[in-house]
Amino acid sequence: MKNILAAFLLSFSFLVPPSLCQAEDTSPDETAMAQEAFVYGYPMVMNYGTIYEYFIDSTSNQYKCPLNQIYNSAHVYTPADTSVVTPNSDTPYSFFCADLRAEPIVFAVPEMEAERYYSVQLVDLYTFNYGYVGSRATGNKAGKFMIAGPNWEGETPPGIDKVFHCETDFSMAIFRTQLFGPDDLENVKKIQSGYQIVPLSVYLGKPSPESPPSINWPKIDKQLAAANPYAYLAFILRFCPAIGEAKSEEGLRARMQKMGVEGGKPFPCCELTGAQEVALRLGAEKGLTEIREKADGVGSSINGWRVMNVQADRESYQGDWLLRAAVAMAGIYANDSIEATYPLARIDSEGNPLDGKENRYTITFPAEQLPPVNAFWSITMYDGTTQLLIKNPINRYLINSPMLPELNKNEDGSLTIYIQNEPPAEELKANWLPAPDGPIYMVMRLYWPKTEAPSILPPGQGTWKPPAVVKAD
Known part of the structure; x- marks a missing residue:
């Protein structure tokens, strides 16, 4: 499809x-x-x-699993994944879509090591982010959480750490589990196996309620x-x-x-x-x-990057449906800025559209001025027209902080990333982020950005600013 x-x-x-x-x-x-x-x-x-x-649609090549089940992706996203624009390629995803019409659902997360970032983003049919579980929101300890639909009324069941109230009859949950590198994939799979979902009646060991009407x-x-x-x-x-x-x-x-x-x-x-x-x-x-x-x-322009302050709940939008739609067009399912902030780039330092067919570019982080985060950061490359990941000869779709030991720094301690369609000189390849043969769209992701200075928060006003994308000689 x-x-x-x-x-x-x-x-x-x-x-x-x-x-x-x-x-x-x-x-x-x-x-x-x-x-x-x-x-x-x-x-x-x-x-x-x-x-x-x-x-x-179980015939779709993007199909994951039925409603009220969890799907775990044992890989990061590649150009073959086309259902969501601007997907990240940092964290293997897990998903579920909960049918809340008959009863709430309970989901569980396992305990994981302190240094690994993860998050569970709850999104309703309006595309409001109405709740979070994870390293920032609830910590890395094991937990059990419940999602209740708009018509549910009841007491918090025993053993449930928190109840999230969803305004709509269906809810998506998007799990992001940090991957430290290719040799870490088996550890991520083990963590994902601990993500569980059951109806409330199963959790309580009680008879199931009457099934809701089928949907065409x-x-x-x-x-x-x-x-x-x-x-x-x-x-x-x-x-x-x-x-x-x-x-x-x-x-x-x-x-x-x-x-x-x-x-x-x-x-x-x-x-x-x-x-x-x-x-x-x-x-x-x-x-x-x-x-x-x-x-x-939308947002503020900083060194050519567009930085949005996203707080995607009903109260924050205050009926601004145009802003909600614009955020979806820029990247649907964007996290709230306190969870992850996303500088977006379509232009270079001179205000010209980024184009991998016509130009080569660099991004240089001065010494000791990498993105300030509690978790990790990345810069991901997309086709500027479709906003999807692009095929390239080295299958590299991003450069992120876990890759720092493999990247070459300049003599002054700064870090330069080379953005171009064709491979750079051999000594620069370690820092090469392949670009499309045409319009470029880049997204910088700062997961769990720091709140103390230097910080990108509040977005557009913080003391840390993303460096400009500069056209190379």
């Missing part, structure tokens, strides 16, 4: 036939409502694309998603009840309903006029343009 998520980075202009764009009876208000719905739903439809490929999951691929994003949004909203904090969306959902988008009902939920159909198409096109522009400008 082609990459669903990358398809959202492509133009939706084909959705709007030129003849319809000239329709004089198209209401600006209806176009605005359609645009609002598109922006609101953009990350949710992206998220559904991943859930469908990973946990529903709509197929999604890039053509289907681009052709009818509103239909997918209506389907997803079925599992996103407007209760609790989500009651703040009642006005938005009423406006979407006027345009035929209602949770749990086929799209359109009501008969649409020709003008409304045009407005929906125009709204999708305008919405995608708006998200692109926001993604290009």
Whole structure:
């Protein structure tokens, strides 16, 4: 299956036939409502694309496991992994998608050595990060945790360290387990075997509740998603009840309903006029343009790197659906900045687009000025168009801090990384980060960034700044 998520980075202009764009009876208000719905739903439809490929469509080459089971990846991501844009290649992933309709689920993590970083990021159908387990959040000791759905009410069961309340009926969990090097893979596998998930009834040794209704999951691929994003949004909203904090969306959902988008009902939920159909198409096109522009400008520009302050929960977004969509376009499932901060680079020190076909580049960290982190850091290379990892002759997709003993430092103690499509001189190859033969997109990851100076926190205002990407002579 082609990459669903990358398809959202492509133009939706084909959705709007030129003849319809000239329709004089198209209401600006209806176009605005359609645009609002598109922006609101953009990350949710992206998220559904991943859930469908990973946990529903067993014929997909990206399929991981059924719902309410854990999948462990015994390798770091490579160019063959295409479901998620800008994946990291530092940490073998583990995943589950929990169906919380009938009852909560309980997941367990094992104890691990103090020097190994790991995290469990909990993401709901809105793409809100609503909870964390791991080295920073809960420490490296063993633990048991419970995820409860929006309709669950009850006491914390015995032996549970913490209960996380999810606003939606389904939740993804993304596990990242640090890999120190190729010879460390067996240790990571042993840790992953200790990640466990069971329904609450199994944990308590009680009878299971009645099974929830079966779901007719709509197929999604890039053509289907681009052709009818509103239909997918209506389907997803079925599992996103407007209760609790989500009651703040009642006005938005009423406006979407006027345009035929209602949770749990086929799209359109009501008969649409020709003008409304045009407005929906125009709204999708305008919405995608708006998200692109926001993604290009979000955050602070520091030495050519774009540094975003991400706190991806409902309270922090405060109804800014455009910002939520822009974060998803830049890299869906981004961690909160306190867990990991991500400087992004598309331009060099002179403000010109990075291009591996035309130029060679360097990044130099002055002596004693490597990224300040409690865990580790990396710089990962992506194709600037698809935002996916690129094939290269040495199968190197990043340079990270565990590789430091193998890298060559300059005489003054600084560290230079060589970014180019063709191999550099032999004496520079140890520090070579292969680039695509075309547009470049790079992501620097600072896992568990330090809070004391020097620090990148708060993002865009910290005392440590990423060094510029400089065009080589």
